[in-house]
Amino acid sequence: MSRAYNFCAGPATLPEAVLNQAREEMLDWRGTGMSVMEMSHRSDEFVQIAETAERDFRELAGVSDDYAVLFMQGGASSQFATIPLNLLPEGGSADYVNTGIWSKKAIAEAKRYGDVNVAASAETSGFSEIPDQASWQTRADAAYLHYTPNETIGGLEYDFIPDSGSVPLVADMSSTILSRPMDFSKFGLVYAGAQKNIGPSGLVVVAIRKDLLGKARSNTPTMMNYQVIADNGSMYNTPATYSWYLAGLVFQWLKAQGGVTAMAAVNERKAKKLYGFIDGNDFYANPIKPRFRSWMNVPFTLADESLNGEFLKGADARGLLNLKGHRSVGGMRASIYNAMPEAGVDALIDYMTEFAKERG
């Protein structure tokens, strides 16, 4: 088939222009006679690729020199341990907000390293809204406040950045990074698995305020020590060079699209269009309070769940792929990250319209 519209939550669709460039450069990067994946990570060529990617990321996300930007491995799930190992002192306590499956995972792992205070939970609303910050039971002496700006599985997204006062704010931005402008100076640490808005899996980008470096516990694995990774420019050992290169291509593509401000306009339009359609059609439903609906991950259900299989089969036949919701929540989910073109959302709505007409 030709290129499909792939609504997978991650690994997710990538810009076709990026894949085309990667294909062109596969056997010979700019006359070097080598693929990027064959280059020494310490070569002038790769260092240039790596530094350009970091510079472009900083520019896109608005990350100042007060932060170190790290290109690490192991995904966000490794960060769930890396963060307390680096930022939660023995005997200390950290605040977490529970808004769904990914924050729960972060909480469970952090609890293995110290006292975790769940300052607020969306559980009471069935994970349909973000608890009002006025109700959060945060602690002034917390080592940090961790939250998940966008829950990839539940499709629940903050429409505000929490005010953590002098407590460092830590955010798992895996599924929302670079989808819109934001004030980076409000964060102590941001991390994002690459496989949604950045590039292929196997890479996690971390931006940490430099004053938070150097606090790792003595038993922290060296490869999880932010200070060590920062001191070595993310090359303490061989990094995931090809993923780093592809992330760099995505950053260049984002810049060519007009950066995160332009992306935000497209992303908002895509999301509003899809939620608007769902709300206006009795056959489909989304359970999230409108204010907190994710721009990136749009879960929806069919009025008749017994038609789920047929819906997915028809979608597949049209090249609308990976619409099945996460096994923990069922239903459908359309992930519409930066790289999903607006035409993909239009095609999905066309199909949903037709399916509801014929089968609803």
Place this chain on the structure above:
Amino acid sequence: MSRAYNFCAGPATLPEAVLNQAREEMLDWRGTGMSVMEMSHRSDEFVQIAETAERDFRELAGVSDDYAVLFMQGGASSQFATIPLNLLPEGGSADYVNTGIWSKKAIAEAKRYGDVNVAASAETSGFSEIPDQASWQTRADAAYLHYTPNETIGGLEYDFIPDSGSVPLVADMSSTILSRPMDFSKFGLVYAGAQKNIGPSGLVVVAIRKDLLGKARSNTPTMMNYQVIADNGSMYNTPATYSWYLAGLVFQWLKAQGGVTAMAAVNERKAKKLYGFIDGNDFYANPIKPRFRSWMNVPFTLADESLNGEFLKGADARGLLNLKGHRSVGGMRASIYNAMPEAGVDALIDYMTEFAKERG
């Protein structure tokens, strides 16, 4: 330029056929309309890719069902901590053999987690030979015996598998895996960063005997717990899918070459040819005792070190790349892994002959 001969120690050259296939499949893997890097790791397509890669690896390396094969992230350097966290009980002791820079790194990290006994060291010979096993001061109650079959930087390689009795034998095979047949049943755990003989960086393949699973310390990060990774088929979180796919292509290529027996014949021929030339030419030298010379990494020096720059420049001009030795030892190093064709070694010898004639 056309494809160069890339002698980099890692990330290293890959088979041109593998890169060609990756290029062909970049935008559309077998009619799915997706790149492999855009596929859900839980999709039928990717699970098939992943399982085929594991099966081929087992077949090539001779790994029985007594072992779990894990596709992890973080490189061999992460394993330096992962191994003691999983295999060295609090208060226990482990034996290590020091044969160069990589074993030293493994030792330094292990010391952070418990008592490490350096059972033998090649330091007394200036790292020019492997100490006779009869002289090793191993302990019968060691949790494991760790060694480095091939030292990538020093070019020092074991020509035997140590006999560890009932103590599990642990090997960092990053730079020698799949280069020849070996009796896998002698090992408790084998690990290998992919970026030499397996594929791109960002992947580390671990084979662990199943009776060694389930012993991780309570504070082990979940992502470093072998039992968790094994129980989840290396998909506890999103794995490095594209690297895994490329590793699979390399395994298929290896099988098409005739497997590790055929590779061993080529590798031995390449190494003998290059060492034979070095030994027969007064202008070049290799310091390693012949028995212990690496088939994979061939360090050599020029009689006149002031000509190093000129040698490298001339090599670059001919498309013979990355011959500079590691900064810690100087001189030159030609890494001639599985993917380096014999013609690359011939081209190197031709150049070395000419350079010695003109400038020696």
